Amino acid sequence: MNRNFRFRKRFIFIPILAIAFVFLVSFLVMLLWNYTLPSIFGFTTITLWQAMGLFLLCKLLFGFGKGPKRGGPPWKRRYMDKDLSELTEAEKEKFQQYIDQERCSWGKPTFRSDENRPNQMNHEQ
Structure with a gap:
């Protein structure tokens, strides 16, 4: 019974952590974009949802961290x-x-x- 309860706890806790991580990183992307790029290059500011889309696009284009973990070249x-x-x-x-x-x-x-x-x-x- 205790093992089943821990499984349910993980089933709820891990997706919540993943979603919170995506929102946190998106918020940081938004802050960095809005702080630096409009003043340097004259770009417009972006919203949280645009920052999330930009973050996910970069992850799709540049990968999900398969680099040095495999031992390098x-x-x-x-x-x-x-x-x-x-x-x-x-x-x-x-x-x-x-x-x-x-x-x-x-x-x-x-x-x-x-x-x-x-x-x-x-x-x-």
Whole structure:
């Protein structure tokens, strides 16, 4: 009997908390919008219902929080258990090549040590 009562309590309490959370966040969105955007960009003020719609639209467009909980990008997950200072030189080189080729391929050269850098002296002529 006690277990059934707790289930009913959760069934009522959790939806009320969810609705209160949506209203609270919508109220904060409305306050922030009405405080900043009309004075900076000249937008009109919005109501609570418009703020709620804006909040829900942003959640639909940008997701519901599936980001860092899954461990982040795959290259970070592979090396998460190791400290990068504990890697061997071969592992560091392999990791640097992977980052250069797969993640940061903007076509600019990367320098791994000071001896490979071009001379930074001032040439006065």
